[in-house]
Amino acid sequence: MDRSKLKTRMFQAAYFVIGAAIVGLLFYFFVLLIGNHYTDDEKLVLSRTSVVVDEQGHELSRLYAENRDPITLKKIPQHVQDAFIVTEDIRFYKHSGIDLRGVMRALVTDLMAGDKAEGASTITQQLARNAYLSNEKTWFRKFKEAAIAVSLERKYSKKQILEMYLNQIYFGHGIYGVQMASKFFFNKDASQLTEDEGALLAALPKGPNGYSPIMHSDKALERRNLVLSLLQKNGYLSAEQAVRLKGKTLGLNVHKIPTHPEFDSYLDLVKEEAARQYHIGSDDLIRGGYKIVVPMSREAQTASYNAFKNNVYFQGSNPNQSPEGAFVLMNKNGGVLAAQGGRNYVRGSYNRVGVRRQPGSAFKPLAVYGPALDTGKYQPYSMLQDKKTSYNGYKPTNYSGRYNGQMTMYDAITVSQNAPAVWLLDQIGVTTGKSYLSKMGIDLPDHGLAIALGGLSKGVSPLQMASAYTTFDNNGNQSQPFFIQAIYDHQGKKIGEARPTSKKIFSKQTAWYMTRMLQSVMKNGTGQAGYSQASIAGKTGSTAYTKNGLRDAWFVGYTPDTVGAVWIGYDQTNKKNYLTGSSDDAVRLFKSVINATPNESRLAFQKPDGVTDLDSPIRMASVTKLTAKGVLGKYALPALQLTWDAASDKRIVYRVYAESKGKSQLKGEVKGKNTYRIDFVNPMSSDRYYVVPYNSQTGKAGKPSPTVQLNWFSNL
Numbered sequence: 001m002d003r004s005k006l007k008t009r010m011f012q013a014a015y016f017v018i019g020a021a022i023v024g025l026l027f028y029f030f031v032l033l034i035g036n037h038y039t040d041d042e043k044l045v046l047s048r049t050s051v052v053v054d055e056q057g058h059e060l061s062r063l064y065a066e067n068r069d070p071i072t073l074k075k076i077p078q079h080v081q082d083a084f085i086v087t088e089d090i091r092f093y094k095h096s097g098i099d100l101r102g103v104m105r106a107l108v109t110d111l112m113a114g115d116k117a118e119g120a121s122t123i124t125q126q127l128a129r130n131a132y133l134s135n136e137k138t139w140f141r142k143f144k145e146a147a148i149a150v151s152l153e154r155k156y157s158k159k160q161i162l163e164m165y166l167n168q169i170y171f172g173h174g175i176y177g178v179q180m181a182s183k184f185f186f187n188k189d190a191s192q193l194t195e196d197e198g199a200l201l202a203a204l205p206k207g208p209n210g211y212s213p214i215m216h217s218d219k220a221l222e223r224r225n226l227v228l229s230l231l232q233k234n235g236y237l238s239a240e241q242a243v244r245l246k247g248k249t250l251g252l253n254v255h256k257i258p259t260h261p262e263f264d265s266y267l268d269l270v271k272e273e274a275a276r277q278y279h280i281g282s283d284d285l286i287r288g289g290y291k292i293v294v295p296m297s298r299e300a301q302t303a304s305y306n307a308f309k310n311n312v313y314f315q316g317s318n319p320n321q322s323p324e325g326a327f328v329l330m331n332k333n334g335g336v337l338a339a340q341g342g343r344n345y346v347r348g349s350y351n352r353v354g355v356r357r358q359p360g361s362a363f364k365p366l367a368v369y370g371p372a373l374d375t376g377k378y379q380p381y382s383m384l385q386d387k388k389t390s391y392n393g394y395k396p397t398n399y400s401g402r403y404n405g406q407m408t409m410y411d412a413i414t415v416s417q418n419a420p421a422v423w424l425l426d427q428i429g430v431t432t433g434k435s436y437l438s439k440m441g442i443d444l445p446d447h448g449l450a451i452a453l454g455g456l457s458k459g460v461s462p463l464q465m466a467s468a469y470t471t472f473d474n475n476g477n478q479s480q481p482f483f484i485q486a487i488y489d490h491q492g493k494k495i496g497e498a499r500p501t502s503k504k505i506f507s508k509q510t511a512w513y514m515t516r517m518l519q520s521v522m523k524n525g526t527g528q529a530g531y532s533q534a535s536i537a538g539k540t541g542s543t544a545y546t547k548n549g550l551r552d553a554w555f556v557g558y559t560p561d562t563v564g565a566v567w568i569g570y571d572q573t574n575k576k577n578y579l580t581g582s583s584d585d586a587v588r589l590f591k592s593v594i595n596a597t598p599n600e601s602r603l604a605f606q607k608p609d610g611v612t613d614l615d616s617p618i619r620m621a622s623v624t625k626l627t628a629k630g631v632l633g634k635y636a637l638p639a640l641q642l643t644w645d646a647a648s649d650k651r652i653v654y655r656v657y658a659e660s661k662g663k664s665q666l667k668g669e670v671k672g673k674n675t676y677r678i679d680f681v682n683p684m685s686s687d688r689y690y691v692v693p694y695n696s697q698t699g700k701a702g703k704p705s706p707t708v709q710l711n712w713f714s715n716l
Contacts (some may be wrong), residue, residue, distance in 0.1 A: 002077060008098075009260070009637050009672045011134075015620055016229070020068065025297060027391060027643070028506045034274075041175055041358040047295075048064075048068060048069070048070060048288060048289025048490050049063070049066075049067050049068055049069060049082075049180070049289060049536060050062070050063040050064065050065040050285055050288060050290040050428070050550060051233060051291050051292070051293065052227035052267060052270060052292045052294060053291065053292070053293055053294070054293070054294060054295075054296050054297075054475065055293060055295060055299060055609075056293075057635055058298065058707060059261055059661060060267075060296065060298070060338075061260060061267055061379065062257060063271075063285055063286045063290075064285045064286050065268070065283075065287050066170075066176040066286070066287075067176055067178050067180055067257065068167065068175075068176040068177040068178060068182070068285040069173055069179045069180045069289075070167045070168075070179065070289075070336070071167065071177070071178065071179035071190055071191075072163065073159055073160075073163035075143045075168070075189075075190065075191045076163075076166060076178060076190055076191070077190075077191065077194050077198065077238070078195055079198055079200070080190065080193050080198035080201070081162065081166075081232070082229055082231060083195075083198045083199045083201070083202035083227050083231060083235045084123075084162075084166065084201075084202045085123070085162075085226070085232055085284055086202075086230040086234050086236065087202045087203065087206075088123055088126065088205065088238060089123040089225050090110040090120075090200070090234060091156055091400055091554075091687055092123050092124075092162070093157065093563060095122060096150065096153050098122065098125070098150060099226050108188050110634070112661075115356075122321075123162065123165050124153055124161050124165075125148075125166055125213050126150055126165060126169070126400060127147065127152065127161060127165045127168060128148035128152060129382070133254065139517075140194050140319045148190060148690070149388065155414075158209070158538075159622060161664065166178045167179070169185075169205045170205065170208055171185075171201065171204045171205065171208055172204060172208030172209055172214070173208075173214070174213050174257070175439065177580050178190050178201060179497070180483060181204070182197075182201065182249060183202050183255055184199075184255055184256070184257070185200070185213065185252055185256065186251070186252065186253050187254070188253075188257055193227075195237070195241070195245055196228070196245045196248050196251065197251065198226040199224050199225075199227040199228050199231065199245070200220065200227075200250060202214060202227050203220065203223035203224045203226065203227045204223075206223075213250050214252070214254060214518060217250060217334075218339075221249075221250055221252060221296075224237075225246045226244050228242050228246055229242065231525065233324070234320075235339075239544055248623060251532060255682050257521070261305070261345075261346075262301055262305030262607055263296075263301060263517055264308075264345050264346060264347045265300060265339050265340050265341035265342070265345045265349065265351055265353065266294070266336070266338065266339045267294055267305045267485050268341070268347055268348060268351055269336070269339055269341075269351065269353065269354075269481045270292060270294060270484060271285060272483075273482065273484050274290075274292070274482045274484060274487070274683055276486065276676070277496070277686070278484070278487060278495070278496045280487075281538070283648075283654045285543060287681075288489070288490060289490030290487055290488060290489060290490065291487070291488040292484055292486075292487050292488075293484070293485040293486040293488075293623050294336075294417075294420075294483055294484060294485055295331065295335030295336055295337060295483075295485050295498075296336070296337060296338065296596060297329075297337040297599050299598060300337045300338035300562075300593055300596065300597045300610045301337070301338040301340075302331050302341075302443035302596075303338075303592065303593045303595075303597065304327045304338045304339075304340045304593045305340060306340075307327075307589050307592050307593060308325060308340050308343045309343070309518075309651070310329070312585075312588075313325070313568065313584070313585045313588060313589045314343065314581075314582045314588075315581030315585060316570065316579055316581075317548075317549055317576065317578050317579075317580050318576050318577050319579060320453075321570075321577060322343070323568055323569055323570050323577075323579055324342055324343055324352060324568075324569065324570060325340070325342070325343060325352070325354065325566065325567060325568045325569075325589075326340065326341060326342070326461075326566070326567045326636045327339065327340040327353075327462065327564065327565070327567075327589070327590075327593070328340075328353050328462050328564060328565055329466070329563070329564035329593065329597075330465050330466055330467070330470070330562065330563055331482050331561055331563055332470050332473045332474045332558070332560055332562065332563055332639060333352070333474075333479050333500045333502075333561075334341070334467075334470070334477060334479035334480050334481050334498075334500045334501070334502075335481075335482060335485065335498070335500070336481050336482065336483050336484050337562060337597075338547065338564075338593065339352045339353050339463075339483075339631070340353070343395075348400050350488060352462070352567070352570075352571075353461065353462055353463050354460055354462075354463055354532075355547065356453065356458050356459035356460055356461050356464075356645070357459045357460070357461070357462075357554075357569065358454055358456060358459050358543040358551065358552050358589045359414045359420070359456040359459065359460050359465060359541050359544070359552075359554055359565055360453065360539040360540075360541030360542045360554055360555075361453060361454060361526075361539065361554075362465065362539045362540060362541030362554040362555070362556045362565075363451070363452075363453070363454030363456060363460070363471070363541065364413065364416075364421045364452060364453070364454070364539065365413070365469075365514055365518065365539055366440065366442070366468050366469075366471075367425065367433045367434075367436075367437055367451050367452055367454075367512035367563075368421050368424050368425045368428075368452045369409060369413060369421070369514065369517070370436060370471070370472070370505075370506050370510055370514055371428060371432055371433050371435075371511075372409070372427075372428050372515055373409075373506070373510040373514065374423050374436070374506050374507055374510045374617060375428060375432070377428075378409060378424070378428075379513075379703075380407045380408070380409050380513050380516070380570070381409065381615055381617065381695075381697035381698045382408065382409050382698075383406045383407070383408060383413055383698055383699075383700060384406065384407060384409055384420035384423055384671070385405075385406060385419070385420060385423040385647060386398075386403050386405060386406055386407045386412070386417060386419045386420045387419060387423075388403055388419065389401055389419065389422075389423065391422065391426060391449050394422075394448060394449055394450065394612045395417065396418050396419055396422040396449070396450075397419070398418050398419050398451075398472060399416070399418065400415075400417075403419060406455045407420060407537045408473075408617065408697075408698055409424070409517070409619070410517050410520060410617050411605040413517045413518070413520070413521060413525070413539070414517070414520045414521050414524055414525035414526075415526065416521075416523050416525065416526045416539075417542060417590060418452075418453055421452045421453060422449050422452045422453065424450055424452070424602060425451065425452040426449055426665070429450060430447060430448070430449065433452070434447075435444055436505060437468075438469070438504075439503065439505050440467075440468045440471065440478055440505055441464065441467070442460055442464060442468065444456060444457075444458070445457055445458065451674070453544075454541055462565040462566070462567050465554075465556045466481065466563050466564055466565040466566040467480060467481050467563075467625050468554065469538075469557070469558055469563050469565070470502075470563050471505040471506050471511060471557050472506075472511050472514045472515050472518065472537070472556075472647070473515070473537075473558040473559075473560070473563050474502065474511070475508045475511050475512075475608055476504060476505055476506035476507050476508050476510060476511040477502040477503065477504055477505065477627055478503075479484060479501070479502050481504075482499050482500070482502075484496070484498060485497065485498050486498070486582060508579075508608055508611050509608065509611045510610060512611045512613075512614070512615055513685055514537075515537045515605055516537075516614040517614070518537035518538055518539055518557070519535070519536075519537045521536060521537070521539055521540070522538060522539060522557070524597045525554070526539075526540040526583065527539070527557070527587050528587075529584035529585075529587040529588050529690050530572050530584075530587055530588035530590075530591040530592070531591065532591040532594055532595050532601070533595075533601040534559050534594050534595070534600040534603070535603060535604045536557050536558070536559055536562060536591070536594065537558055537559075537605070538555055538557020538558060538587075539555070539556055539557070540554060540555050540558055540583035540586065540587060541553075541554035541555070541556070542554065542583045544584065545573050545578040545579070546575075546578060548577040548578075548580070549578035549579050549580050550569070550578065550581075550582065551570075551573045551578065551579070552568070552579075552701075553567070553579055553581060553582060553583045553585055553586050553589045554566065554583060555583055555586035555589075555590050557587075557590055558604040559594060559600050559603060560604060560605050560606070561599075561600070561603060562594070562597070562600070564588075564590060564593070564594075566586040566589050566590050567586070568581070568585055568586050568589075569605075573580060574669070595616050599654075615697070617650075617697065618649055618651050618652060618695045618696070618698075619649060619700075620652065620693050620695055620701050620702040621647035621648070621649070622647060622693070622702060622705075622706075623644045623651065623691050623692075623693060623702075623703075623704075623705035623706075624640065624645060624705070625642075625643070625644060625645045625705075625706075626644045626690065626691055626705045626706055626707075626708050627643050627644070628641070628642055628689060628708040629641045629643070629676065629682075629710070630641055630707070630710055632681070633677060633678075633679040633680070633681075634679045637679065637680055638680070638681050638682075638683050639680070640677065640678040640682055640689070640710055641675055641677050641682045642675065642676045642677075642678070642689055642691065642708070643674060643675045643677065644674050644705060645674065645675070646674040646689050647670045647693070648704070650672030650697065651671070651672060652671070652672065652693050652694070653669055653671045653693070653694040653695075654669060654670050654671075654673070654674070654676070654691050654692070654693055654694070655693075655694050655695055655701070656668050656669065656670070656676045656678070656689065656690075656691055656693070657667075657689065657691070657692065657704075658678070658687045658688070658689055658691055659687060659688045659689070659690065659707060660685075660686075660687045660688075667689075669694070677692070677715040681710075686707070686709065688707040688708065688709045689703040689709070689710075690705045690706065690707045690708070691704070691706070691708060692704045704709065
């Protein structure tokens with residue numbers, strides 16, 4: 001070959017090498033460009049499991065998209081790291097993100113299989129796929145995976161990549177990351193894993209379901225021993241160590257994540273408050289690794305859940321569809337202790353705790369009686385009109401159909417009489433009643449007297465009712481409910497806490513009077529159903545649908561420490577679906593929860609300082625028998641001794657009258673006694689005498705006794 005041709009070929013070879021180098025360099029830059037385009041540091045931020053605990057630190061639930069508890073690489077034993085490396089990527093510390101040997105082997109395998117049968121993904125590529133890509137097997141996806149892997153290797157050290165990988169991988173059973181896997185399968189921290197335990201975890205990522213040690217223990221054992229063999233083959237274990245470790249059982253100590261459906265309603269309300277109050281959205285909450293402390297009472301929450309499963313409290317007309325319900329219980333300072341949003345509630349479903357319903361008579365203390373007392377013009381024993389009356393076309397009726405003409409506020413509340421409540425609201429004015437409701441956060445578009453009976457166009461929710469009733473349990477101050485006591489980020493830093501707020505609604509005296517009257521509801525009135533040793537004050541409520549059934553049944557009540565509300569009804573009431581029970585069911589349900597709550601039975605309502613207590617009502621007794629007897633009185637002069645049948649209540653005042661020529665004259669009065677002497681009586685007088693009982697609480701007199709006349713000389 002002549003020199004010119006040789007020279008030409010040399011130049012051609014040089015051009016080819018240079019061209020190939022340029023193409024290779026361009027391809028490399030293209031790979032970097034693609035990798036950098038798809039690489040987003042935010043996607044490498046690991047999802048962390050948030051945990052919800054009560055105030056005693058007991059774990060109630062975990063909130064997560066991926067159940068993970070990230071751990072630093074330095075806390076993961078070296079033998080655990082080695083197990084993953086020999087299993088997943090033996091050349092991890094030698095390649096730059098792509099293992100060309102593995103690529104060639106996989107390529108040959110794929111060509112022989114005629115499909116994408118085998119991968120050659122390095123640990124870095126697996127991290128790229130888990131963080132950025134789907135699991136579809138296409139050539140373009142593999143190219144992107146390789147490009148991202150190269151980009152990751154340029155941005156992060158091997159140790160950083162390995163740490164992210166070990167915290168990223170999936171182990172089955174909803175478990176992500178080696179730390180959570182260690183806690184789940186062995187109930188220990190990853191830092192405490194032994195060689196065989198680490199080998200078992202390294203065996204799982206290839207087939208988390210197929211090699212599950214819980215579901216497929218034989219396959220899991222075989223796979224674990226394969227990993228131990230790889231560790232021996234690559235010099236991490238001696239033959240003696242490998243044999244000894246292979247002889248061990250799987251050694252599981254499974255710590256399954258408890259599921260608590262009884263907490264679901266409450267947890268959804270926690271999520272809502274986290275978003276509303278702390279601006280932590282649902283996605284952030286399930287990924288951010290927060291610790292949320294809640295004021296839940298596990299006993300009350302569980303008791304209310306069990307009560308909601310009991311059909312005895314939910315009586316409906318449709319045998320194929322039972323009524324629904326809602327329940328909330330809070331301490332009087334606002335911390336919500338329990339909440340049930342429905343009978344078959346699942347997370348994210350229709351939560352009835354915040355749904356507005358017609359409250360019926362449970363609204364009377366808030367809209368009428370509390371405001372009336374607070375005006376100072378009415379007292380618990382003030383007489384209210386109880387007549388069937390029309391108010392510009394509005395004609396409220398008593399449920400019993402009976403009317404007393406007049407009755408005390410105390411009695412009207414106790415037996416839940418309708419006519420007196422409407423009359424009283426008319427007296428104080430709808431504007432006055434609504435002004436108090438508005439202060440409680442209950443703003444109504446309604447303007448009519450039907451407000452007195454809870455006849456509202458939009459209704460109120462159980463949560464609103466419980467919060468409003470805290471005014472009576474809390475010296476007239478309303479507490480706002482909260483579900484989150486404190487919240488911490490994943491580093492343990494407190495980022496928010498509840499600051500219980502209260503607002504003055506009623507005077508302390510009004511609150512105490514209402515408590516005393518609502519205690520009477522439980523002892524003598526509509527709240528007697530069921531049994532509880534706890535001190536309870538409260539009010540029932542119901543709204544009628546037909547003469548045979550109800551639309552809503554309510555009870556709102558409180559103990560010295562807690563305030564709660566129960567609603568029972570159908571989501572949609574119609575001719576097929578209506579309640580056949582009564583508000584008694586709501587009362588019994590409430591008491592069943594209170595009975596299961598620690599210490600409630602030991603507490604009693606204590607009169608606050610600076611208020612007047614409320615005596616029990618004076619019950620008038622008619623004087624049916626009156627006798628007169630002549631006696632010697634003062635200075636041994638003629639006198640008259642009147643005696644009548646005694647009453648058990650010694651607080652009754654008896655007024656003694658003399659009647660002469662059609663005119664009556666008060667001769668005197670006596671309290672708690674059944675005898676009275678009139679001195680200086682004219683023996684020749686034809687006066688007649690009678691006694692009238694008088695109630696000092698109401699200022700009302702009873703029926704006069706029969707009259708008597710005395711022939712003084714016949715008694716000498």
